Amino acid sequence: MQPKKKAILLSLCVSIVLMLAKFVAYFITQSNAILTDALESIVNVLASSFAFYSIYLATIPKDQNHPYGHGKVEFFSAFLEGTLITIAGLIIIFKSTYDLIYPKPIYQLFEGAGIIGATGIVNLIIGYYLINVGKKENSITLEADGKHLLTDSITSAGLVVGIILIQLTRIYWLDSAVSILLGLYIIFNGYKLTRRSVGGLMDESNIELVKNIIEILQKNRKEAWIDVHNLRAQQYGADLHVDCHVTLPYYFDLNRVHQEISSIDKLINGNGNCKTELFIHADPCLPACCNYCEMKDCPVREEAFRGEIEWTIENATKNQKHFDQ
Structure with missing residues (x-):
């Protein structure tokens, strides 16, 4: 089984067991704060189920209807x-606001705290595991599920801290107050996750990813690569799609142009963190390029070389x- 599928299947199975444990804790205590955690566990199970299906889809090879x-x-x-x-938080x-106004008795808080504490430790371990696998496999789904856990x-x-405080102080309205605070925290994390996913769906530029590609090109640049511009990168699951324009000497024949473009392809795939598909457009050089062109013994040079222009995210994009700058 692929690492991504194995990780998300483990997350799904664990989420189901922990959800049942949290509802047992709620029925024992009748605590709103514990119910908060139990309700979020339903979200964990639903999210892990869809995440498993999405990872299955993401591993299907490209086809005629899905060229990317x-x-x-x-x-x-x-x-x-x-x-x-976010919905769970709301x-x-x-x-909790209703129960803050109309409180009800709660019981056996220490027993409930023990169950919730144990589920928290399990979620911490599984969460870090999913994040590590997600980063290694370039899976936003696994990272999202891990951060959720x-x-x-x-x-x-x-x-757990709130429950112990309630038991020690006997101030039972703290149960609903703690639940409201946890609900706000849950909504905040839901917003961050939604914001990142919308950025991906809208093909928002990943600045760090683009910077990494430019740094690889800059450190390994060849004299024939006069400049790189209009560089863009899009992440599709574990695959990265990059397109850019590369200025080459205009007198290169088609075989030499293909050789240079293939070198860039091998360079990015050899140094990047994920499988990359490149679409490179070759531009012919112009006389105005001569002052920063490093081609030695160029037969058509019209101006002396004055200095290299370092490729940065400002000029390469x-x-x-x-x-023309």
Whole structure:
């Protein structure tokens, strides 16, 4: 089984067991704060189920109807998870506000705290595991699910502290107050997850990713690569799609142009963190390029070389040759 599928299947199975444990804790205690954690666990199970399906789709090879593959479904999965987290947070706040006005008795808080504490530790371990696998496999779905579980473990820790405080002080309205605070924290994390997924669905530029590609090109640049511009990168699940324009000497024949473009392709795929598909447009050089062209013994040079222009995110992403700046 692929690492991504193995990781998300483990997350799904664990989420189901922990959800049942949290509802047992709620029925024992009748605590709103514990119900908060139990309701969020339903979101965990739903999100992990859809995440498993989205990872299955993302691993399907590209076809005629999906020439860029199916990886973008992972952004939709993260969006759904973020939306479900936010809805759960809103429900928690509304219910807890009602019970703050009309309180009800709660019982056996220490037993409930023990169950919630144990589930928090499990979520912490599984969360870090999913994030590590997600980064290694370039899966936003696994990272999102892992961060969700880390959020759940933090809310569980806060919940345990709140339960102990309630038991020691006998101030029972703190139960609803703690639940409201945890609900706000859940909504905040749901917003962050949704914001990132919407950025991916809208093909928002990943600045760090683009910087990394430019740094690789700059460190390994060849004299024939006069400049690189109009560089763009899009992430589709575990696959990266990059397109750019490369200025080459205009007298290169088609074989030499293909050789240079293939070198760039091998360079990016050999040094990058994920599989990359490149679409490179070759531009012919112009006399205005001569002052920063490093080609030695160029037969058509019209101006002396004055200095290299370092490739940065400012000039490499613009749709213009560097002499136009």
